[in-house]
Amino acid sequence: xxxxxxxxxxxxxxxxxxxxxxxxxxxxxxxxxxxxxxxxxxxxxxxxxxxxxxxxxxxxxxxxxxxxxxxxxxxxxxxxxxxxxxxxxxxxxxxxxxxxxxxxxxxxxxxxxxxxxxxxxxxxxxxxxxxxxxxxxxxxxxxxxxxxxxxxxxxxxxxxxxxxxxxxxxxxxxxxxxxxxxxxxxxxxxxxxxxxxxxxxxxxxxxxxxxxxxxxxxxxxxxxx
Numbered sequence: 001x002x003x004x005x006x007x008x009x010x011x012x013x014x015x016x017x018x019x020x021x022x023x024x025x026x027x028x029x030x031x032x033x034x035x036x037x038x039x040x041x042x043x044x045x046x047x048x049x050x051x052x053x054x055x056x057x058x059x060x061x062x063x064x065x066x067x068x069x070x071x072x073x074x075x076x077x078x079x080x081x082x083x084x085x086x087x088x089x090x091x092x093x094x095x096x097x098x099x100x101x102x103x104x105x106x107x108x109x110x111x112x113x114x115x116x117x118x119x120x121x122x123x124x125x126x127x128x129x130x131x132x133x134x135x136x137x138x139x140x141x142x143x144x145x146x147x148x149x150x151x152x153x154x155x156x157x158x159x160x161x162x163x164x165x166x167x168x169x170x171x172x173x174x175x176x177x178x179x180x181x182x183x184x185x186x187x188x189x190x191x192x193x194x195x196x197x198x199x200x201x202x203x204x205x206x207x208x209x210x211x212x213x214x215x216x217x218x219x220x221x222x223x224x225x
Contacts, residue, residue: 004200008114009181012168012194013106013136015120015127017187018204021097025052027126028073030089035077063190064158067121071143075152079145082125090129099224102204103134105185110135115177119168119184119194121160139167164194186210195219 004011016022029048033041059066106116116136120127124140131138142155157163172179183200186192189209195201203214203221214221 004109004183005181006112007181008109008112008183008200009177010115010117010172010175010183011106011109012117012119012171012182012184012198013102014164014184014186014188014191014194014204015094015118015122015130015140018185018191019098019102019106019118019130020094021099022094022122024067024070024122025055026093027089027123028070030093031077031082031085032073034085034088035081063121063160064163067141067158067160068154071123071141071154071158072152074143074150077150079148079150082150086125087129090126094126094130095133098130101222101224106134106136115175117168117171119159119164121158137171139171161190162193164191165197168194168197189213 013019016024029045032044036044055066055070058069109116116134118127118131118134118136118138118140120140122140124138124142127138127140139159141159144151144153144155159167168184169179171177172182179197180199182198183202184191184195184198185202185204186195187203187205187210188207192210192213195203201214201217201219203210203219204224206214206221211221213219
């Protein structure tokens with residue numbers, strides 16, 4: 001646990017890699033295994049290494065483009081089916097992977113009356129249960145719906161990189177929060193703009209680029225396991 005100022009207004013948290021040992025591909029695998037026949041799932045998974053390589057290359061160009069490409073794999077799934085599977089997926093891919101330190105941190109902030117907000121590129125239907133359990137607000141990516149079916153396209157923008165910082169500023173303005181009295185927590189270089197948007201940035205389990213940036217700017221850095 002680290003000391004943050006007593007007059008903190010809000011704390012913004014990335015999710016994957018920051019609060020949990022999760023990523024956006026694992027939930028996709030979970031859902032595909034439950035909606036496809038055994039044979040179709042095997043065939044789909046056989047091609048996955050090629051898709052994963054493509055997503056990795058695309059991620060180096062643009063996290064937003066990579067995320068959008070991954071989410072196109074949800075095309076054709078009904079909202080009704082997802083509403084049944086999302087709770088199971090949350091339990092398996094998020095709740096069980098929460099860092100104990102993350103729970104401790106958010107619980108402590110909530111007790112102090114600090115607003116906590118999850119800001120994530122992961123999909124809203126997976127993260128809403130997490131937000132409710134942690135007593136936090138949620139800002140996350142959403143999928144477009146037409147006639148009760150997910151089209152596979154992102155509704156609006158993927159919550160990533162610069163977009164995270166934009167959404168944090170919008171949230172702060174809407175809720176009359178002073179970002180000079182706010183903190184943010186992130187684990188990767190994609191979170192740098194989000195972290196720069198507040199007075200108190202904290203790098204959690206930072207990747208190499210974020211670690212170097214945090215050291216250069218004398219940011220707090222924590223390792224959660």
